[in-house]
Amino acid sequence: MTRQTKALRLDDVRKVHGAGPTAVTALDGITLALPPGTFTAVMGPSGSGKSTLLQCAAGLDRPTGGSVVVDGVELAGHDEAARTRLRRQRIGFVFQQFNLLPTLTVLQNVLLPLRLAGEKADPGHAVAVLERVGLAGRLGHRPAELSGGQQQRVAIARALVTRPSVIFADEPTGALDTRSARDVLNLLAESVRDHGQTVVMVTHDPVAAAYADSVLFLADGRIVGHLPEPTADAVAERMAGLGETAAQRRILEGV
């Protein structure tokens, strides 16, 4: 991989959910390019397409048009099996509701992506990643025996264990208290700073967005703004503007 290779490139990505009169255009021509080792937050009003963007960029959903290139590899150029393999090797995903398997222990949950990727599961590496997220003492616990913040840290360890190039996080702090949220955001920031990984995070929270290097703002499936070196206040101000614009448009359109 050359240094110029982008970690993530989207070119004119469109996504239409459904068909006919009920079709919804969730993404309306998204173009972006994120260099390796960057932390980007994605914000926008409810329904602006943030989750759809993340799902398409991570290969969990197929765009209706355009191209997605992760770590130099075009997702659309592969069949489902190859795309799944690619996702397992190069992409990590963190969800709002953790999505851990309840019957598996902490260590087993973190080993799972290695097993799925067909790699010889190295418990030593999984334990090291769990140490990094501060959970080395909880290897044999089941998710239900952990707090929400701890469960999300297990989910982050699970996302990191395959050493992915890009980590997508959809509202990773949405279900957490302030302190747990801060721990999770610091872990994501550390992946970027210390390990050169690329993080793309959807959030509604201006304080969370301020952990990123830059913020992309979406409205109606399009990128409508970009804020480098964000502060929580500057993000909140932009969001207030977007909310008003969307509300005004709905009134004008009689929705």
Ligand SMILES: Nc1ncnc2c1ncn2[C@@H]1O[C@H](COP(=O)(O)OP(=O)(O)OP(=O)(O)O)[C@@H](O)[C@H]1O
């Ligand atoms: N599976 C689906 N079928 C039909 N429409 C969908 C589907 N998923 C999303 N949509 C629509 O696509 C648009 C974008 O949805 P999306 O979930 O990406 O927005 P969002 O910005 O993540 O919203 P929120 O902040 O409320 O989670 C919305 O109008 C939504 O109703």
